[in-house]
Amino acid sequence: MSTSETTTEDHEHPSDQKYMQIALLLAVITAAEVATYFVHIGAALIPTLMVMMVVKFFIVAAWFMHLRFDSKMFTRFFVTGIVLAVSVYFIFLTIFEFWTKG
Amino acid sequence: MTDTMSEETSTEEQRPLGVYTRPKGGNGWRDWVTTVDHKKIGILYGAAALFFFIIGGIEALLIRLQLATPNGTVLGADMYNQVFTMHGITMIFLAAMPLAAAFANYLIPLQIGARDVAFPRLNAMSFWVFLAGGIFINLSWLLGGAPDGGWFGYAPNSGVVFSPSVGMDFYAIGLQITGIASLVSAINLTVTILNMRAPGMTLFKMPVLTWMLFVVQLLLVFAMPVIAVALFLLMFSRQFGANFFNTEMGADPLLWQHLFWIFGHPEVYILILPSFGIISEVIPTFSRKPIFGYDFMVFSGIAIGFMGWGVWAHHMFASGIGPLSVAAFSLSTMFIAVPTGVKILNWIATMWGGRIKFSAPMLFSVGVISMFTIGGLSGVTHALSPADTQQTDTYYVVAHFHYVIFGGIIFGLFAGLYFWWPKVFGHMLDEKMGKINFWVMLVGFNMTFGPMHVLGLQGMSRRIDTYSPGFGFEAWNMVATIGSFIIALSVLIFLINVVVSVKRAKGQPPCPPDPWDARSLEWMTPNPTPEHNFDEIPTVESLDEFWHRKWGTDEEGQIVRVATAEEVCQDGTATGVHLPSPSYWPLIFAIGLPFLGLGLIFNLWLTLPGAILIVTSLYAWIFEPVDDPDGPHGEHHADEKEVSEEASDV
Amino acid sequence: MSEETTTGLSHNKLAMWVFLGSECLLFGALISTYLLYRNKFYDGPAPGDIFDIPFTSVSSFVLLMSSLTMVLALSALQKGDIRNNRLWLLTTALLGAVFIGGQVYEFTTFIREGLGYTTSPFSSAFFTLTGFHGVHVSLGIVMIMSLLISSYRGKLTKKNTETVEIIGLYWHFVDVVWIIIFTVIYLVPNPTS
Numbered sequence: 001m002s003t004s005e006t007t008t009e010d011h012e013h014p015s016d017q018k019y020m021q022i023a024l025l026l027a028v029i030t031a032a033e034v035a036t037y038f039v040h041i042g043a044a045l046i047p048t049l050m051v052m053m054v055v056k057f058f059i060v061a062a063w064f065m066h067l068r069f070d071s072k073m074f075t076r077f078f079v080t081g082i083v084l085a086v087s088v089y090f091i092f093l094t095i096f097e098f099w100t101k102g
Numbered sequence: 103m104t105d106t107m108s109e110e111t112s113t114e115e116q117r118p119l120g121v122y123t124r125p126k127g128g129n130g131w132r133d134w135v136t137t138v139d140h141k142k143i144g145i146l147y148g149a150a151a152l153f154f155f156i157i158g159g160i161e162a163l164l165i166r167l168q169l170a171t172p173n174g175t176v177l178g179a180d181m182y183n184q185v186f187t188m189h190g191i192t193m194i195f196l197a198a199m200p201l202a203a204a205f206a207n208y209l210i211p212l213q214i215g216a217r218d219v220a221f222p223r224l225n226a227m228s229f230w231v232f233l234a235g236g237i238f239i240n241l242s243w244l245l246g247g248a249p250d251g252g253w254f255g256y257a258p259n260s261g262v263v264f265s266p267s268v269g270m271d272f273y274a275i276g277l278q279i280t281g282i283a284s285l286v287s288a289i290n291l292t293v294t295i296l297n298m299r300a301p302g303m304t305l306f307k308m309p310v311l312t313w314m315l316f317v318v319q320l321l322l323v324f325a326m327p328v329i330a331v332a333l334f335l336l337m338f339s340r341q342f343g344a345n346f347f348n349t350e351m352g353a354d355p356l357l358w359q360h361l362f363w364i365f366g367h368p369e370v371y372i373l374i375l376p377s378f379g380i381i382s383e384v385i386p387t388f389s390r391k392p393i394f395g396y397d398f399m400v401f402s403g404i405a406i407g408f409m410g411w412g413v414w415a416h417h418m419f420a421s422g423i424g425p426l427s428v429a430a431f432s433l434s435t436m437f438i439a440v441p442t443g444v445k446i447l448n449w450i451a452t453m454w455g456g457r458i459k460f461s462a463p464m465l466f467s468v469g470v471i472s473m474f475t476i477g478g479l480s481g482v483t484h485a486l487s488p489a490d491t492q493q494t495d496t497y498y499v500v501a502h503f504h505y506v507i508f509g510g511i512i513f514g515l516f517a518g519l520y521f522w523w524p525k526v527f528g529h530m531l532d533e534k535m536g537k538i539n540f541w542v543m544l545v546g547f548n549m550t551f552g553p554m555h556v557l558g559l560q561g562m563s564r565r566i567d568t569y570s571p572g573f574g575f576e577a578w579n580m581v582a583t584i585g586s587f588i589i590a591l592s593v594l595i596f597l598i599n600v601v602v603s604v605k606r607a608k609g610q611p612p613c614p615p616d617p618w619d620a621r622s623l624e625w626m627t628p629n630p631t632p633e634h635n636f637d638e639i640p641t642v643e644s645l646d647e648f649w650h651r652k653w654g655t656d657e658e659g660q661i662v663r664v665a666t667a668e669e670v671c672q673d674g675t676a677t678g679v680h681l682p683s684p685s686y687w688p689l690i691f692a693i694g695l696p697f698l699g700l701g702l703i704f705n706l707w708l709t710l711p712g713a714i715l716i717v718t719s720l721y722a723w724i725f726e727p728v729d730d731p732d733g734p735h736g737e738h739h740a741d742e743k744e745v746s747e748e749a750s751d752v
Numbered sequence: 753m754s755e756e757t758t759t760g761l762s763h764n765k766l767a768m769w770v771f772l773g774s775e776c777l778l779f780g781a782l783i784s785t786y787l788l789y790r791n792k793f794y795d796g797p798a799p800g801d802i803f804d805i806p807f808t809s810v811s812s813f814v815l816l817m818s819s820l821t822m823v824l825a826l827s828a829l830q831k832g833d834i835r836n837n838r839l840w841l842l843t844t845a846l847l848g849a850v851f852i853g854g855q856v857y858e859f860t861t862f863i864r865e866g867l868g869y870t871t872s873p874f875s876s877a878f879f880t881l882t883g884f885h886g887v888h889v890s891l892g893i894v895m896i897m898s899l900l901i902s903s904y905r906g907k908l909t910k911k912n913t914e915t916v917e918i919i920g921l922y923w924h925f926v927d928v929v930w931i932i933i934f935t936v937i938y939l940v941p942n943p944t945s
Binding site (some may be wrong): 073080081084087088091092094095096097 | 360364411424
């Protein structure tokens with residue numbers, strides 16, 4: 001009945017304790033993000049912020065949104081949206097010379 | 103979202119609110135306004151689209167009358183702006199897109215062997231919301247003037263300073279409403295195609311039409327939010343004085359052009375791919391050969407869908423986006439001609455060596471190949487940015503996109519109308535009139551848009567309401583105007599054909615199954631399709647499943663008939679098939695939206711009834727079971743799964 | 753129903769993910785529009801003059817934690833623990849409401865300090881972006897409250913975990929959008945006038 005792309009749902013969700021640990025990690029990263037506002041780290045600032053943002057995004061999507069445990073089909077749709085959005089709007093801002101004249 | 107909750111409640115409660123009677127099936131008008139049947143919704147889409155097609159056609163005739171002679175006086179400059187703007191809006195958003203949606207709704211479930219779409223009530227909602235949006239935009243004619251900033255609505259020309267009437271407000275809000283319809287329908291059909299295929303129907307056994315429509319739904323899913331943002335920015339600028347396009351404060355009006363064309367170029371493929379899909383069904387059938395290079399056909403469609411996201415700025419070569427951007431987009435635009443060329447090659451290769459029968463659907467399909475190729479070639483001349491700089495804003499561009507949109511899309515949709523008419527209505531359209539329809543349309547089309555190439559290269563600007571004598575524009579403009587009336591005649595022939603054929607079919611038994619010796623699953627059901635589609639969901643073993651059940655090969659490799667169509671087709675007599683129940687709420691939800699729009703434009707109090715209708719219908723919808731246990735579909739209504747669940751609860 | 757579909761995935765959940773993919777393009781356009789105009793503050797206050805980073809950090813943290821409570825609500829329902837499910841749903845809605853309250857406070861402060869909706873391209877873009885996000889959070893609160901109501905009517909049981917999960921997906925998505933907005937709009941050094 002099912003075809004090749006079948007992936008049945010994994011019912012082994014993480015425990016509540018695991019969720020708390022993840023939330024704690026997110027809180028620590030957020031604290032680090034906010035700390036950059038008070039502590040000056042120079043040229044590394046924007047790359048550091050971006051890395052922390054992406055890590056947070058990834059953690060929420062993988063764990064809280066269960067993408068780690070769920071069908072790849074869901075990830076595909078979400079990633080398609082993100083990749084399209086990032087690439088199209090990156091080009092869009094490039095044409096406006098945003099990165100050079102910002 | 104809403105269906106989520108309702109399905110949960112469905113088994114537990116039969117009439118949670120108990121204050122309304124659920125609509126029952128039947129054949130009166132009430133059955134049509136409450137229907138959730140994908141076939142009825144498809145027919146509604148088709149009827150509404152043809153209605154708007156005629157309105158948009160009348161607008162086109164007015165434009166051509168105005169331009170027939172120099173210093174035309176048929177329309178004033180202001181009225182001309184409204185008419186050409188509404189012609190574009192109507193043809194693209196209210197005719198071509200919904201006509202493609204008609205085919206998508208009717209045919210996708212049948213081609214993949216399903217009984218309906220994934221969310222039947224959302225499907226009904228999509229149609230009613232689209233219709234509400236279409237009526238809303240056209241209300242502007244009566245309520246202070248139609249949109250006058252072009253269908254592309256370039257800022258700052260679309261702002262209150264340059265367009266003080268309420269027209270562009272109707273544009274911004276009306277297209278937002280039709281956009282909701284497109285997005286919801288796209289999500290619905292995406293889930294349908296992924297989740298509701300018949301046993302054995304892998305993605306690469308789906309007919310090319312379903313594949314192309316699948317790509318279209320994905321494009322809609324990702325492109326509609328972009329135009330939604332653009333329209334919100336425009337609406338907030340006009341309604342609340344936002345400064346998105348206010349150059350005095352340093353805003354950049356090119357923002358609109360970028361957002362519009364980031365949506366707008368995928369939109370071109372949203373329009374053309376259904377037509378490509380239709381002729382990919384028609385050409386193999388009438389060439390009596392399988393489609394040449396099925397995989398290439400599918401992958402080139404996917405490639406077009408992807409690459410369509412990387413070419414938008416070719417609409418903006420003359421807007422000062424800088425030489426690097428122009429060069430990059432020039433290149434990507436030339437690349438996108440490759441997968442399109444692959445398709446054209448494959449259609450021709452499909453016909454090559456086939457025993458071709460030039461019935462009306464086939465004629466229209468060949469029309470697509472030839473006319474679209476002309477439009478594609480003039481498109482390549484736009485891709486070369488130095489040439490494009492000369493062509494921008496001239497009638498050459500108008501000629502180009504009409505060869506693509508009319509020659510590519512309208513011809514393809516007519517091919518589909520002639521091909522699937524017996525499937526939908528149970529009788530054939532008159533073949534002779536169909537052929538006349540094609541030839542008249544082909545002549546009229548080329549007379550109208552062919553001369554525009556010349557006019558454009560001579561320097562005639564598009565969007566102007568008139569021109570002075572002495573530029574050499576007179577003769578070709580007159581030819582184009584005569585051509586436009588010949589197109590109108592061809593559409594009239596189609597309508598007469600419909601009336602004559604319906605009359606002729608009265609009292610006759612429905613036409614036998616499989617009138618064309620067709621190839622895909624939808625023809626396994628009798629004509630017209632019964633309400634439950636398939637008596638029994640077929641198990642699919644190959645591409646062109648239906649054809650392979652009729653034809654096989656003997657020992658010498660010769661193709662021989664192994665079964666007649668009557669033997670293969672189901673007889674449509676199954677009873678007690680479990681179907682979703684009709685509902686009032688999609689319609690009531692849709693009625694609420696125009697009130698919100700009118701409220702924003704005229705008087706905020708009007709939003710109140712709109713909001714009440716929307717909120718009420720949504721909550722009533724959520725608590726209404728998908729399937730009414732007292733529904734009209736026979737005594738065997740409750741399927742076994744439900745019964746067993748109830749049993750286990752006890 | 754999920755075992756009947758071709759992919760084995762439920763219609764509803766798949767539809768929600770397709771919708772979230774679509775939403776990426778919506779928020780992408782709004783964020784890009786904002787970035788384009790963050791320097792265009794005309795005569796009005798600049799972003800660097802007016803943003804209150806400590807305040808926004810707190811409300812961002814509140815929204816982040818509401819993702820935790822949402823996932824705990826789902827987890828409770830999966831175990832059939834109706835009471836904790838209600839508790840966590842209510843907490844999530846409250847945290848969302850605190851976030852919205854913070855946004856209302858932020859907006860009124862900005863307006864008092866001279867940054868109205870029509871002050872500059874920057875102000876229009878800022879209020880539109882954060883406003884759209886706020887509307888998304890508010891719709892999420894309405895959905896969670898609807899879940900709570902059906903729970904108290906006895907209709908939210910272990911059988912309905914998928915409904916909670918799907919609304920949770922929407923809620924987490926709104927949260928990740930704010931993760932981006934918080935960094936890109938607030939924390940990246942902003943121009944001052």
